Amino acid sequence: MTLPQGESMTTPTVRVLLVDDHAVVRQGLRLFLGLDEGIEVVGEAANGEEALQEAERLRPEVVVMDLMMPVMDGITATRELRRRLPDTEVIALTSTLEENKVNGAIEAGAISYMLKDASSDTLADAIHAAARGEVRLHPEAARRLVRDFRSPEMRESLTPKETAVLQLLARGQSNKDIAAEQGVSEATVKTHVSRLLSKLGLDSRTQAALYALKYGIASLEGVEL
Numbered sequence: 001m002t003l004p005q006g007e008s009m010t011t012p013t014v015r016v017l018l019v020d021d022h023a024v025v026r027q028g029l030r031l032f033l034g035l036d037e038g039i040e041v042v043g044e045a046a047n048g049e050e051a052l053q054e055a056e057r058l059r060p061e062v063v064v065m066d067l068m069m070p071v072m073d074g075i076t077a078t079r080e081l082r083r084r085l086p087d088t089e090v091i092a093l094t095s096t097l098e099e100n101k102v103n104g105a106i107e108a109g110a111i112s113y114m115l116k117d118a119s120s121d122t123l124a125d126a127i128h129a130a131a132r133g134e135v136r137l138h139p140e141a142a143r144r145l146v147r148d149f150r151s152p153e154m155r156e157s158l159t160p161k162e163t164a165v166l167q168l169l170a171r172g173q174s175n176k177d178i179a180a181e182q183g184v185s186e187a188t189v190k191t192h193v194s195r196l197l198s199k200l201g202l203d204s205r206t207q208a209a210l211y212a213l214k215y216g217i218a219s220l221e222g223v224e225l
Helices: 023-033 048-058 074-084 099-108 120-131 139-148 160-170 175-182 186-200 205-214
Strands: 014-019 039-045 062-065 089-094 112-115
Touching: 014 023, 014 048, 014 120, 023 039, 023 120, 039 048, 039 120, 048 062, 048 074, 062 074, 062 120, 074 089, 074 099, 089 099, 089 120, 099 112, 099 139, 099 205, 112 120, 139 205, 160 175, 160 186, 160 205, 175 186, 186 205
Parallel strands: 014 039, 014 062, 062 089, 089 112
Antiparallel strands: none
16 A cells, blocks of 8 residues: 655644553654654653543644553543544554454544554654545555444435545545645535535544445545555
8 A cells, every 4th residue: 555755845743642551652652753854742641531631732733542541541532532622633553453443443533543563654654644634544454444334324415526525535635635636625625525424424534435445436456544
């Protein structure tokens, strides 16, 4: 699968909050993310409860969230964080591909699901992608999610334009990229995305991407994961 190439020198710095109950993991993440000039680690938290407090205080663009933690697990924290701070994206970063964790993280609102054995470049790319609103999933997680995905009954049929936007969204493209390809404004794309989510009874871009893959509107071969 193809990930975005190096970021432009003019790309705004992405503010990131690291959440993991192991201090050595947070230290390692901070160390190698610090090599990317486009990423600023603004804080850390050792459990989901601390993550909510720090996220509300620091307002990061992206939270890198472990799933298995004491006090409050990462899935619960992700759901609550997305409710409180809908503009903050969450990357689930974990050592397991257990199906209840994969499905739970995406249902809670995580935009990406990555494994801790991912390279530093892969994680950095996922962080930049999340800041742009682009979906990134571990390949095996994507396969499991597509297999298990159950969508609500469609409320209305999609227009041809909404279908085209859904296809591009499923390929991991941001609103900006979709707007450029479709020759419309980002505001128009945002409206299309909002309408298609409503029609499909879905809550997030990630769920919309899974819908497109599940029902053949897009294929895994053409999707950036």
